[in-house]
Amino acid sequence: MFFTPVTRRAACAPLTSDAAWQHLVRASLQAAAAPAADVQIRQDDKATTLQIDVPGLAREQLQISIEGVRVQVRSIKGAPRQVHRVWELPQPIDATASTAKLEHGVLTLTLAHPQPQSQVVELTVH
Numbered sequence: 001m002f003f004t005p006v007t008r009r010a011a012c013a014p015l016t017s018d019a020a021w022q023h024l025v026r027a028s029l030q031a032a033a034a035p036a037a038d039v040q041i042r043q044d045d046k047a048t049t050l051q052i053d054v055p056g057l058a059r060e061q062l063q064i065s066i067e068g069v070r071v072q073v074r075s076i077k078g079a080p081r082q083v084h085r086v087w088e089l090p091q092p093i094d095a096t097a098s099t100a101k102l103e104h105g106v107l108t109l110t111l112a113h114p115q116p117q118s119q120v121v122e123l124t125v126h
Contacts, residue, residue: 039085047098048089048111055105056081062107066095071111 038053052073054062061079065072069092075083089111097112 045113047113048091048093050087050107050109050111052083052085052107052109053105054081054083054102054107057083057102057105059102062102064100064109066093066098066111069093071109073107073109 040051042049042051050071054073054075057075057079061076062083063072063074063076069089071087071089071093073083073085075081091113094112094114097114099110101108101110
């Protein structure tokens with residue numbers, strides 16, 4: 001016979017570990033349900049590169065948006081194939097330095113990481 005301790009907590013205040021566990025389980029279930037064969041992800045210290053298979057779509061039929069650490073790729077209404085994918089990256093994205101290229105049905109997103117800028121300020125002696 002095994003006994004396990006039971007603890008009670010307020011329903012309105014989830015523990016941090018509970019929230020982390022729920023996030024892990026939710027992410028695992030979403031990853032298992034989503035087809036991963038059509039996306040390749042590479043990351044280095046300068047950029048994250050996503051290669052997405054989007055056969056049958058032209059450049060004009062794709063919309064790519066970057067907001068903070070989220071990247072969204074979707075096809076427009078009336079496109080021959082509907083695509084809607086969203087990624088949340090662990091690092092911020094420099095949207096001005098990022099690029100998108102479509103060749104032979106493969107969309108390559110190169111999402112640049114922002115370069116740290118110096119916070120040094122020089123003062124003039126009067």
